[in-house]
Amino acid sequence: MSALSDQLVSFAILAYLVAMISHAVEYALGNARAQVATPARELVGAGVGGAGGSLPAEPAVAGTTAAGRSGHRARLAGRIAVGVTALAALLHFGALVTRGIAADRMPWGNMYEFVLTVSFIGVAAWLVVLWRKPSLRRLGLFLTLVMVLLVATAELVLYVPVVPLVPALNSYWFVIHVSTVVFSSGIFLLGVVPAVAYLMRAGYERGRRSFPYTLAKRLPAAAALERLTFVLHAFAFPIFTFAVIAGAIWAEAAWGRPWGWDPKETWSFISWVIYAGYLHARATPSVRRNVATWLAVVGFCTMLMNLFGVNIFFEGLHSYGGLD
Amino acid sequence: MTVVDDRPASPAEAPRRRPNPVLALLRNSWRQLTSMRTALVLLFLLAVAAIPGSVLPQRGVNPEDVRDYFVAHPDLAPVLDRIGAFEAFGSVWFSAIYLLLFTSLIGCITPRLRDHVRALRAKPPVAPKRLDRLPQHAVLAAPAGGAAAIAEVLRRRRWRVVVRGDEVSAEKGYLKETGNLLFHTSMVVVLIGVALGSWYGWSGNRLLVAGAENAFCNTQQQYAETKFGPRVSSADLPGFCLRLDDFEAEFLESNGQPKFFNAKVTVDEEGRGPRPAEFSVNSPLRVDGANVYLLGHGYAPVVRYTDRFGRSQTSTTPFLTTGDVGITGEGVAAFPDANVDPATGRRDPDLQMAFTGLYLPTAPQQGPFVRSDFPVERNPLLNLVAYRGNLGLDAGIPGSVYELDQRQVRTGKVKEVGTKLLKVGETWTLDDGTRLEFLGTQPYIVLSVRYDPGSTLLLVSAGTLLAGLMGSLFVRRRRVFFRVLPAGAVAPAGGSTDPASGSPTGGSSLVEAGGLPRTDHPGFADEFAQLVAAVSGDGPADERAGADRDGGDPAGAREGAE
Ligand code: HEM
Numbered sequence: 001m002s003a004l005s006d007q008l009v010s011f012a013i014l015a016y017l018v019a020m021i022s023h024a025v026e027y028a029l030g031n032a033r034a035q036v037a038t039p040a041r042e043l044v045g046a047g048v049g050g051a052g053g054s055l056p057a058e059p060a061v062a063g064t065t066a067a068g069r070s071g072h073r074a075r076l077a078g079r080i081a082v083g084v085t086a087l088a089a090l091l092h093f094g095a096l097v098t099r100g101i102a103a104d105r106m107p108w109g110n111m112y113e114f115v116l117t118v119s120f121i122g123v124a125a126w127l128v129v130l131w132r133k134p135s136l137r138r139l140g141l142f143l144t145l146v147m148v149l150l151v152a153t154a155e156l157v158l159y160v161p162v163v164p165l166v167p168a169l170n171s172y173w174f175v176i177h178v179s180t181v182v183f184s185s186g187i188f189l190l191g192v193v194p195a196v197a198y199l200m201r202a203g204y205e206r207g208r209r210s211f212p213y214t215l216a217k218r219l220p221a222a223a224a225l226e227r228l229t230f231v232l233h234a235f236a237f238p239i240f241t242f243a244v245i246a247g248a249i250w251a252e253a254a255w256g257r258p259w260g261w262d263p264k265e266t267w268s269f270i271s272w273v274i275y276a277g278y279l280h281a282r283a284t285p286s287v288r289r290n291v292a293t294w295l296a297v298v299g300f301c302t303m304l305m306n307l308f309g310v311n312i313f314f315e316g317l318h319s320y321g322g323l324d
Numbered sequence: 325m326t327v328v329d330d331r332p333a334s335p336a337e338a339p340r341r342r343p344n345p346v347l348a349l350l351r352n353s354w355r356q357l358t359s360m361r362t363a364l365v366l367l368f369l370l371a372v373a374a375i376p377g378s379v380l381p382q383r384g385v386n387p388e389d390v391r392d393y394f395v396a397h398p399d400l401a402p403v404l405d406r407i408g409a410f411e412a413f414g415s416v417w418f419s420a421i422y423l424l425l426f427t428s429l430i431g432c433i434t435p436r437l438r439d440h441v442r443a444l445r446a447k448p449p450v451a452p453k454r455l456d457r458l459p460q461h462a463v464l465a466a467p468a469g470g471a472a473a474i475a476e477v478l479r480r481r482r483w484r485v486v487v488r489g490d491e492v493s494a495e496k497g498y499l500k501e502t503g504n505l506l507f508h509t510s511m512v513v514v515l516i517g518v519a520l521g522s523w524y525g526w527s528g529n530r531l532l533v534a535g536a537e538n539a540f541c542n543t544q545q546q547y548a549e550t551k552f553g554p555r556v557s558s559a560d561l562p563g564f565c566l567r568l569d570d571f572e573a574e575f576l577e578s579n580g581q582p583k584f585f586n587a588k589v590t591v592d593e594e595g596r597g598p599r600p601a602e603f604s605v606n607s608p609l610r611v612d613g614a615n616v617y618l619l620g621h622g623y624a625p626v627v628r629y630t631d632r633f634g635r636s637q638t639s640t641t642p643f644l645t646t647g648d649v650g651i652t653g654e655g656v657a658a659f660p661d662a663n664v665d666p667a668t669g670r671r672d673p674d675l676q677m678a679f680t681g682l683y684l685p686t687a688p689q690q691g692p693f694v695r696s697d698f699p700v701e702r703n704p705l706l707n708l709v710a711y712r713g714n715l716g717l718d719a720g721i722p723g724s725v726y727e728l729d730q731r732q733v734r735t736g737k738v739k740e741v742g743t744k745l746l747k748v749g750e751t752w753t754l755d756d757g758t759r760l761e762f763l764g765t766q767p768y769i770v771l772s773v774r775y776d777p778g779s780t781l782l783l784v785s786a787g788t789l790l791a792g793l794m795g796s797l798f799v800r801r802r803r804v805f806f807r808v809l810p811a812g813a814v815a816p817a818g819g820s821t822d823p824a825s826g827s828p829t830g831g832s833s834l835v836e837a838g839g840l841p842r843t844d845h846p847g848f849a850d851e852f853a854q855l856v857a858a859v860s861g862d863g864p865a866d867e868r869a870g871a872d873r874d875g876g877d878p879a880g881a882r883e884g885a886e
């Protein structure tokens with residue numbers, strides 16, 4: 001089972017890679033017509049509070065057949081990319097299930113399993129988002145890139161063989177705390193994709209034509225990206241809050257204090273405060289949306305710090321990453 | 325969530341002639357402090373200020389690391405210490421930030437609380453003259469019962485409704501602000517809970533070796549280290565005694581990782597008889613007024629030393645684990661009262677004895693014998709060095725009971741007199757004819773005993789915090805208005821977007837409807853359309869029922885169908 005799980009992870013990485021390439025092809029082929037075709041959906045959310053994102057992305061040259069054909073091919077590539085992403089997610093899920101069976105517990109016992117699960121939640125949530133708003137498909141390029149990086153890091157750097165849990169982790173609070181941490185981290189992971197895309201696209205829409213902004217030429221409208229960023233963060237934040245509270249309750253039972261400023265706890269606190277700052281900033285009319293969105297990106301960096309940095313650099317009660 | 329400002333603008337104060345500059349300054353600073361921007365900046369500062377606490381070693385988490393840091397950075401460490409960097413979360417700068425933040429918070433929620441109570445009591449406002457100016461607008465055929473019937477439909481959907489003649493105003497989503505206030509207030513309560521715990525709470529750590537003779541009672545002197553809140557004195561400790569009867573541990577055969585721990589103890593609480601109890605990691609022992617947590621375990625070798633005068637003393641000293649999987653223990657068995665001449669009663673301080681070294685529960689087959697292979701005692705071995713001389717225990721300098729005072733070794737007051745590997749039951753005869761016997765071991769556990777009076781408050785406020793947060797994030801405030809138009813009235817300018825209005829049933833009157841989301845609410849158009857359909861009574865009824873999207877899954881908030 002354990003070997004099967006390892007193979008499934010490798011296949012999943014390959015599939016993410018293929019999906020990423022298809023997305024890239026779509027991106028390269030994509031032309032203005034594809035965008036003009038779905039303006040109503042791309043401008044969702046701009047209606048009520050947001051600024052209008054209704055700038056014509058490209059001068060829509062009256063449909064030459066070449067443009068039409070490449071537009072068609074781009075759409076095809078995009079659909080293939082989504083299909084392959086779904087397949088990769090299935091393989092990914094299979095890897096988690098077999099790993100769990102091999103270990104006879106939930107597959108969240110060490111950093112390797114943790115990263116694998118978080119990234120799975122991210123991709124699953126992405127598929128849900130895509131199902132509801134197909135117009136956001138082009139974000140998939142960024143998402144699959146993140147997936148390839150994360151899952152490959154897990155496989156190459158963090159891999160550990162299957163072992164049971166240390167007694168400190170052997171508690172039902174383990175399931176409650178870790179499942180919610182994993183789940184909210186997965187959503188935050190997905191949330192940072194539209195956040196970064198928004199920052200680039202907003203710059204592009206403001207007329208910037210230098211390097212990172214030009215990448216955003218064919219992204220969905222900034223307002224829609226910003227809206228998605230917020231929805232994902234607003235969804236993940238209470239879950240993360242609950243996870244931190246559950247962690248404190250568990251820490252009280254295991255170590256005798258709900259909160260002890262252990263490095264892992266400290267960095268969860270930092271993430272929580274930064275995300276609270278993001279929600280505040282977004283609710284404050286005088287704070288510009290891209291400042292708020294930067295806070296979301298910073299928040300995600302602190303999550304990464306907690307996931308990788310704390311396990312690697314610091315020694316604390318949470319040192320069960322499985323690395324020596 | 326764009327704030328479509330909820331607070332009624334305060335009436336501009338009449339400019340006073342000569343405002344007191346001090347008062348003006350104070351008022352201005354207060355306004356600054358309680359603004360959202362300040363809250364934001366303070367939040368960010370708080371996050372940044374927490375970083376040093378995770379990067380630098382902290383006394384509260386790991387005092388040894390702080391000591392090591394002082395050794396490694398002799399110049400920097402005292403400077404850092406002066407600014408409180410090793411107790412970052414209790415430092416002046418950290419406290420200043422969160423106290424300012426909470427002051428700002430209280431200053432922010434108090435007026436909002438007042439406004440909200442007012443809003444809860446107030447009726448939904450009068451419908452605006454021109455409903456077609458609102459973000460949502462529709463014209464439909466009037467239902468049979470007129471305004472009353474419309475109000476009924478809205479009430480059933482839990483809108484707050486008021487009927488004024490032919491007009492119906494309704495509002496929904498007050499829970500948003502209620503949740504927001506509950507959330508922010510809970511945060512203040514969390515802080516109070518933390519403060520209670522740190523003022524009135526206490527904790528102590530110690531080792532407990534198995535056996536009746538090693539039982540401990542809950543007094544301050546019995547702890548290796550204690551932390552008392554400023555409002556706690558040693559007389560406040562609840563009286564109970566604890567004896568370790570047995571300790572079980574199971575380990576994974578493959579790599580020695582622990583699988584299971586259980587400590588069997590006898591608890592003797594004041595006023596109650598002794599009773600047996602068990603506890604383990606994740607399930608502490610709860611006695612009246614304190615909780616006992618199991619933090620670690622190890623072995624205490626039992627050795628008997630027979631001195632020059634033939635007198636024997638037995639020592640059971642916990643050897644502290646060195647942190648490896650095999651629970652290699654490190655410690656010292658000291659005999660300061662050895663070699664006291666029974667005839668004269670005179671003690672020769674230079675003939676004190678100490679044995680330091682390692683205890684290996686499972687010694688490897690071949691040397692070096694410095695690291696145990698497995699945490700269970702399969703091949704127990706003591707690897708000892710004997711010292712004779714003045715141990716320096718009388719000098720009054722507090723030293724660790726778990727290690728030999730190295731100053732005495734350096735100054736030559738204590739001399740090494742041999743080394744030896746001992747198996748259980750073996751005896752070591754030293755150069756002066758005295759003997760050390762290795763009798764066996766006793767398990768010991770590491771305990772943390774704590775009392776935190778704020779914990780219940782913390783738990784409750786964490787719950788309300790979460791509930792408030794959900795309300796604040798997922799509820800949306802919005803208003804709708806309906807106006808029954810007299811029969812034959814022309815639909816107002818701007819036209820209608822509702823198909824139902826296309827063919828008003830001859831002679832019967834029309835209803836004009838408008839909707840206003842008070843906070844960013846992309847699903848509002850949908851909700852409004854459904855509401856309009858429900859009021860006009862057409863469409864499949866089952867789809868209308870329960871169409872309330874209030875508090876629903878945010879990802880599912882559908883985009884406007886307009
Ligand atoms: C202890 C520090 C604070 C934390 C952790 C915190 C956290 C939060 C969070 C997570 C939200 C998001 C909920 C939502 O969007 O409705 C929020 C909203 C809000 N906070 Fe705070 N807050 C803090 C202090 C403050 C202070 C000092 C103020 C006043 C200046 C304030 C005023 C508000 C307001 C007005 C909202 C509602 C925004 C809206 O309409 O959506 N908060 N807060």
